[in-house]
Amino acid sequence: MVFNGTERYVATDELQMAVKASITLQRPLLIKGEPGTGKTMLAEEVALSLGKKLFRWHIKSTTKAQQGLYEYDAVSRLRDSQLGDEKVYDIGNYIKKGIMWQAFDADEQVVLLIDEIDKADIEFPNDLLVELDKMEFFVYETGERVVAKHRPIIIITSNNEKELPDAFLRRCFFHYITFPDRATMQQIIDVHYPGIQQALVNDALEVFFKIREMNNLKKKPSTSELIDWLKLLIADDIPADLLQNKDIAQAMPPLYGALLKNEQDVHMLQRLAFMAKRDGR
Incomplete structure (x- = not known):
């Protein structure tokens, strides 16, 4: 077996x-x-x-x-x-x-x-x-x-x-x-969404792993939450340019509720984005 x-x-x-x-x-x-x-x-x-x-x-x-x-x-x-x-x-x-x-x-x-x-x-x-x-x-x-x-x-x-x-x-x-690396995550996504636009996947993975790398994050988004997020991006036909800014310290990702599951993490990202805009970065 x-x-x-x-x-x-x-x-x-x-x-x-x-x-x-x-x-x-x-x-x-x-x-x-x-x-x-x-x-x-x-x-x-x-x-x-x-x-x-x-x-x-x-x-x-x-x-x-x-x-x-x-x-x-x-x-x-x-x-x-x-x-x-x-x-x-x-x-x-x-x-x-x-x-x-x-x-x-x-x-x-x-x-x-x-x-x-x-x-x-x-x-x-x-x-x-x-x-x-x-x-x-x-x-x-x-x-x-x-x-x-x-x-x-x-x-x-x-x-x-x-x-x-x-x-x-x-x-x-x-x-x-162990948490999947980018190559393995790509395989997992291909299993769930065959034929998905690779440009969307590349940008989404960039944002996803940047979130996971953040310090002081109370709950890091998981594989299943990435799959849910991609499903929403596909269903809502999110324009590719909304993910072009991969610096999460400057802009909240669309439909972030699929990735962030508590108010502490949401507030932290919102604060970073607000500070970035205030400083004109």
């Missing part, structure tokens, strides 16, 4: 090697990188490329590891017992399979995405050590031992909001998606 990217996803040689290494070692692939660099999309495209079903587990701050395995609905069982329902005698009727159980139970190998694992409590990764390592877990309510029929290809993403435990990291193959 080899992943070489897809028509919709440009994968660098290093990323392709990371996916291959994870599959070969049968260890989860831990992907880190700036938000908007395609971490989640990687799992989708790996599943598509290899012809496998994708199971998504999106992690929130309130998510518990147990929810990925199963949940026992004791409240429903109590209600049914009060109503005299016969199914209360089979506790299995109140066991809801989680995403990991569903992936373990699949009749063929699947891709399992555990998305943004760093959003959960610090103990969350530790609570999944055995399940990720041994590919099995125990259902205490029924006494059932669940073992994966086929070891899933597991891709775990993190935005680095908090440190992950060493014991968890030891069980993973790690890859950091």
